[in-house]
Amino acid sequence: SDEEEEQGTLKWKEGLQQKASAAFLRHQEAAPNLRKLVYGSVVEAEDSEEEEEEELGGLFRVNRPQKSKRVQANALDCSHFNPDISHNWDLEEMLNSIRDCFVTGQWEEGQDAA
Amino acid sequence: MASHGLTYEGCNFLRQRLVLSTLSGKRVKIKNIRSKDDEPGLRDFEASFIRLLDKVTNGSTIEINQTGTVLVYQPGLLYGGTVEHDCNPQRSVGYYLEALLMLGPFMKSPLKATLRGVTNDLTDPTVDLLKSTALPVMKKFGIDGEGFDIKVAKRGMAPGGGGEVVFTCPVRKTVRPVQLTDPGKIKRIRGVAYSVRVSPQMGNRIVESARGILNQFLPDIYIYTDHMKGANSGKSPGFGLTLVAETLNGCFLSAEMSSTPQGQGDPILPEDLGRNCAKLLLEEIYRGGCVDSSNQSLALLLMTLGQQDVSKVLLGPLSPYTIEFLRHIRDFFQIMFKIEVQKPLEDERKGGDKVLMTCVGVGYSNISKTLK
Numbered sequence: 086s087d088e089e090e091e092q093g094t095l096k097w098k099e100g101l102q103q104k105a106s107a108a109f110l111r112h113q114e115a116a117p118n119l120r121k122l123v124y125g126s127v128v129e130a131e132d133s134e135e136e137e138e139e140e141l142g143g144l145f146r147v148n149r150p151q152k153s154k155r156v157q158a159n160a161l162d163c164s165h166f167n168p169d170i171s172h173n174w175d176l177e178e179m180l181n182s183i184r185d186c187f188v189t190g191q192w193e194e195g196q197d198a199a
Numbered sequence: 200m201a202s203h204g205l206t207y208e209g210c211n212f213l214r215q216r217l218v219l220s221t222l223s224g225k226r227v228k229i230k231n232i233r234s235k236d237d238e239p240g241l242r243d244f245e246a247s248f249i250r251l252l253d254k255v256t257n258g259s260t261i262e263i264n265q266t267g268t269v270l271v272y273q274p275g276l277l278y279g280g281t282v283e284h285d286c287n288p289q290r291s292v293g294y295y296l297e298a299l300l301m302l303g304p305f306m307k308s309p310l311k312a313t314l315r316g317v318t319n320d321l322t323d324p325t326v327d328l329l330k331s332t333a334l335p336v337m338k339k340f341g342i343d344g345e346g347f348d349i350k351v352a353k354r355g356m357a358p359g360g361g362g363e364v365v366f367t368c369p370v371r372k373t374v375r376p377v378q379l380t381d382p383g384k385i386k387r388i389r390g391v392a393y394s395v396r397v398s399p400q401m402g403n404r405i406v407e408s409a410r411g412i413l414n415q416f417l418p419d420i421y422i423y424t425d426h427m428k429g430a431n432s433g434k435s436p437g438f439g440l441t442l443v444a445e446t447l448n449g450c451f452l453s454a455e456m457s458s459t460p461q462g463q464g465d466p467i468l469p470e471d472l473g474r475n476c477a478k479l480l481l482e483e484i485y486r487g488g489c490v491d492s493s494n495q496s497l498a499l500l501l502m503t504l505g506q507q508d509v510s511k512v513l514l515g516p517l518s519p520y521t522i523e524f525l526r527h528i529r530d531f532f533q534i535m536f537k538i539e540v541q542k543p544l545e546d547e548r549k550g551g552d553k554v555l556m557t558c559v560g561v562g563y564s565n566i567s568k569t570l571k
Binding site: 119120122123124157158159160161162163164165166168171172174179180181182183184185186187188189190191192 | 208209210211212213214231232233235236294297322323324384385386412415416417418447478481482484485487492493496516517518519520522525526529535536537538540547548549550554
């Protein structure tokens, strides 16, 4: 049973590389063409409305107001930008990623004051 | 379509729509405003905003149906002059001021608006933030001169309010096109730690913790403490911090945080607030660009209204609010921006992806400005 357990725990490691590359490709496809995102048609909103048409037992319609376009249209009018992903600014790695934004960071060649 | 104006749904982006409608002179109809809500129709703060808009214009007609779910706005001329307004405390003065900043330069006579209400809250950009970031953005577009200022006469924290802000703005006939493609490096960080109706020591505690994080990058950091007393301190206690990073090319990136309003949510320690706010500033620097995230729409509007020449501005990632603003600009002014993503080089340590926005201005001219 020891072996089985070991196999079980190692199962998630199978095909990690394929999984990673698949995820990367998916991400690439999802990488938004900004112009399309901004000026493209409002396909997204229509899609979500279609999903709403779920029926329960052929009698009731599931109403998910949180998802519908109308609620988004009636959301809070606010200009603050709160992105879903925020970085962990306790990590040295993150701090390093913006070092050159400051005058104390590395300068491009030819721009160095010295 | 054009003669009947534009039609939208829902209460979101109300300010954008009314501001662009006023500037373009196009009628706008907004229907289904919270039509499925338990309390349908416009809220008090929106009514207050519409009233303010009515004060700075001349000859606007506003029709609202009985339930408040349909609004029809036929803009009049931007008049300006001296205006006083009691802003509804459901939203802070920043909510109202954001719209006035967009309209101010295009008035008939210079605007002097005295706005009373909540000066600092968690939802909207605070007046301190707008003062230190929106004004420099507008100056880049040639909107400058004596008496271009936002003055916090009295501070009023949410929920009580009781603050007072004076916004003065000169008028311009035209707007200058800009080329803001390189923000330059950040040379210094400034900030204001404000506190009212709490111990003045709160300010110092905020400053110390924020400095602890920011000093890893720069030595030139100065955070002012602003403690208002007596009649100037509003009705509710609270404190907060606004941080602004200034670059060599005169671009400003900002972040801010306020304490939770009295009696709502968990209270926050000044030390935590200082640290979190400093991290928010790092996040904003990571996003980068020549205009910070809260002023993207303002910059894009001024680019649209510029002379018939190419304007370029480098921005960080577009916020959802800005994306909607771009769509509205297309509706009202038929301008579409060229949007190019700039990925950072491999060994560059300058944060994330940037977006270069390019457009040719519509050559907007302020015809109501009085000639002297």
